Amino acid sequence: MKFLVAESEPPEARDKRRESVGRSSGETFVDLLEALAPGSRIERVKPADADTPSIGSDTVAGYDAVFLTGSPLHAYEDTPEVRRQIAFMRAVFASGTPSFGSCAGLQMATVAAGGSVRSMGARREAGFARRIVPTAAGRDHPLLAGRxxxxxxxxxxxxxxxxxxxxxTLLATNRVTHVQAAEIRCGDGVFWGVQYHPELTLGEVAAALRRQADDLIEQGLARDEAAIEAIARPIDALDADTTRDDLAWQLGLDEQVIDARLRHTELRNFIDHLVRPTRRARGRDEHQRVG
Structure with missing residues (x-):
């Protein structure tokens, strides 16, 4: 299989993330996809960057799947970076290539297909989204199979x-964020996305809290950086040793977060239930045209 990872982070955000965890969001996706689908060819592209050539639907159609990463970009802002990202997502839809996105990836797909995104204001989901509940449609949807x-x-x-x-179709929700998972159909394209981050390690969660410490303090979720560190440190420790039941208890986490295989559920389901069947169907169609 041939995958395209669309790295939505602008250059300065990529650099900052590499300083904290050693890799960009796109590189996190690449590493995980290599483990989930061994032998796949994976390429990275940066559609929001000014020096990235425009990517059309014909190019995207040459891939079996597209993955959109998280990003600090705001999909409701009319900036050159956002316009380039939205144009790329529209090309993905037009190509008919299955696509998956987390966090800002879901938001960009929403806007590209005609929906809307907004600021959460003072509300935050910082570290973990709690008590995500599949909707009636989500309970029978393959994206959430096994949850x-x-x-x-x-x-x-x-x-x-x-x-x-x-x-x-709304697939999952919780008390803080109404749209936690969704399927979006637009033109010939099918997108499965989540507001949360099934691709992240626990160490990357801890690092994200540290990078966004100023915002969390400003919103009153922590009094100072020491309070952020008091939360991030045990998450790091649990990442290093997932058998630490004491830390899991303190953080209020269970196997759905701690067990990497369960944490990656949506990505594995996307590959198994949408990408592989679509690839087989395309192969049959191509065989019939040649024949």
């Missing part, structure tokens, strides 16, 4: 989907 009736997941975001576009 229990309620689960937690790594999450940190300041924006959220306000209105899903026509042709979209």
């Amino acid at each position: 229990p009736a309620a689960f937690d997941a790594p999450a940190i975001h300041t924006d959220e989907v306000e209105t899903l576009p026509d042709g979209a």
Whole structure:
């Protein structure tokens, strides 16, 4: 299989993330996809960057799947970076190539298909999204296959989907963020996305809290950087040793977050239930055209 990872972070955000965890969000996706689909060819592209050539639907159609990363970009802002990212996502939809996105990836797909995104204001999901509940549609949807009736997941975001576009299905929700997972159909394309981050390690969650310490303090979620560190340190320790039941208890986390295989559920489901079947169908169509 051939995958395209669309790294939505602008250059300065990529540099800052590499300083804290040693890799950009796109590189995190690449490393994980190599483990989930061994032997796949994976390429990275930076559609929001000014020096990236425009990527059309014909180019995207040459891939079996597209993955959109998280990003500090705000999908409701009319900036050159956002316009380039939205144009790329529209090309993905037009190509008919299955796509998946987390956090800002879901938000960009929403806007590209005609929905809307807004700031969360003073609300935050910082570290983990708690008690995510599949909707009636989500309980039968393959994206969430294997997830229990309620689960937690790594999450940190300041924006959220306000209105899903026509042709979209809400798959999961929780008390803080109404749209936690959705399927979006637009043109020939199918997108599965989540507001949380199934791709992150626990260490990356801790690092994200440290990088966004100023915002968390400003919003009153922590009094100072020492308070942020008091939360981030045990997350790091649990990442280093997932058998630490004491830390899991202190953090209020269960196997849905701690066990990497369970944490990656949505990505594995996307590959198994949408990408592989679509690839087989395309192969049959191509065989029939040649024949």
